[in-house]
Amino acid sequence: MKKRVVSGNRPTGKLHIGHYHGALKNWIELQDKYNCFFFVADWHALTTKYDETKNLRKDVEEMVIDWIAAGLNPSKCTIYRQSDVPEVAELNLYFSMITPISWLERCPTYKEMINEINYKDISTHGFLGYPILQVADIVLYHGELVPVGEDQLPHLELGREIVRRFNHFYGQYFSEPQAILSQAKRVPGINGRKMSKSYGNAINLSDSPEEILKKVQMMITDPARIKRTDLGHPDVCLVHGLHKIYSDDVDKITEGCKAGEIGCVECKKLLAERINESLADFRKRRAELEGNSDKVWDILREGAKKVKPIAQETLNEVRKRVRID
Numbered sequence: 001m002k003k004r005v006v007s008g009n010r011p012t013g014k015l016h017i018g019h020y021h022g023a024l025k026n027w028i029e030l031q032d033k034y035n036c037f038f039f040v041a042d043w044h045a046l047t048t049k050y051d052e053t054k055n056l057r058k059d060v061e062e063m064v065i066d067w068i069a070a071g072l073n074p075s076k077c078t079i080y081r082q083s084d085v086p087e088v089a090e091l092n093l094y095f096s097m098i099t100p101i102s103w104l105e106r107c108p109t110y111k112e113m114i115n116e117i118n119y120k121d122i123s124t125h126g127f128l129g130y131p132i133l134q135v136a137d138i139v140l141y142h143g144e145l146v147p148v149g150e151d152q153l154p155h156l157e158l159g160r161e162i163v164r165r166f167n168h169f170y171g172q173y174f175s176e177p178q179a180i181l182s183q184a185k186r187v188p189g190i191n192g193r194k195m196s197k198s199y200g201n202a203i204n205l206s207d208s209p210e211e212i213l214k215k216v217q218m219m220i221t222d223p224a225r226i227k228r229t230d231l232g233h234p235d236v237c238l239v240h241g242l243h244k245i246y247s248d249d250v251d252k253i254t255e256g257c258k259a260g261e262i263g264c265v266e267c268k269k270l271l272a273e274r275i276n277e278s279l280a281d282f283r284k285r286r287a288e289l290e291g292n293s294d295k296v297w298d299i300l301r302e303g304a305k306k307v308k309p310i311a312q313e314t315l316n317e318v319r320k321r322v323r324i325d
């Protein structure tokens with residue numbers, strides 16, 4: 001029996017290459033080894049975007065198109081939308097009854113976001129309870145392994161504590177899910193900050209070759225290189241950071257830069273070509289899905305239909321244990 005993997009992402013619309021190297025590539029590898037459940041966390045999106053839901057469905061759709069175009073295969077893994085299995089909301093409710101507020105308030109991601117986001121009010125019940133819904137997402141399907149980035153570890157640990165508390169009150173039922181840390185590569189954005197849609201510094205998987213070239217041309221290189229013959233310092237150059245990901249012959253580029261033998265213009269052109277080559281299959285698959293949103297929603301519906309019986313069975317057992325049966 002293959003172990004069950006559960007993971008989700010909030011619908012962010014079109015994905016960028018940071019998403020790909022950070023998580024998606026890993027998911028695509030996992031689908032061959034495990035029984036994988038991958039879902040769009042649209043309810044989680046509401047924790048911060050409760051007031052901007054206009055594009056929510058479109059964002060779900062675009063993200064799923066990118067997932068599939070990048071290589072997630074609905075015949076190998078199960079892809080669904082969180083809100084299509086509302087059982088998770090009921091499990092979230094039982095878990096929220098037993099979760100002390102102090103546990104949630106000391107979650108580092110919570111503290112960070114509360115301090116950082118000042119343009120809107122996220123001191124809501126829903127946002128505080130984010131990790132509760134997250135553990136419900138996982139154990140509703142008896143997920144054993146959870147591929148997440150390092151930033152999500154505190155959520156998972158908190159989730160494990162909630163599971164232990166549930167088992168303590170209602171008898172051993174849920175197993176504690178375990179993180180699988182992906183060897184995620186941190187991809188710098190084109191201005192050097194972490195790549196993010198909200199920083200406007202992202203290279204999207206769905207960008208055209210011309211857009212990619214233009215974005216690469218905007219990237220900051222080693223400021224000490226003015227003439228082509230100036231000796232370069234690739235470790236401070238953003239272009240080099242991406243060559244490390246996209247170019248097998250990065251050592252040659254490193255040496256050429258240090259020796260003042262390749263120019264930045266040429267080096268950038270090469271990088272853009274490499275990124276574009278890597279996206280060839282993606283573009284073909286994306287083009288097929290783009291005009292066919294019905295197919296995307298069918299895949300999500302099918303996925304939800306497949307996982308729903310598991311969710312129902314879990315909830316039957318939970319209700320029995322809580323004596324709400």
Ligand code: TRP
Pocket residue numbers: 006007008009010041044133134135137138146147148152
């Ligand atoms: N919090 C995750 C993120 O922001 C998304 C998520 C929601 C998730 N529920 C999950 C991830 C369950 C793993 C398992 O990326």
Ligand code: SF4
Pocket residue numbers: 221222225232233234237238239240253257258262263264265267268
């Ligand atoms: Fe960066 Fe390439 Fe220029 Fe060196 S040659 S500074 S690696 S862009």
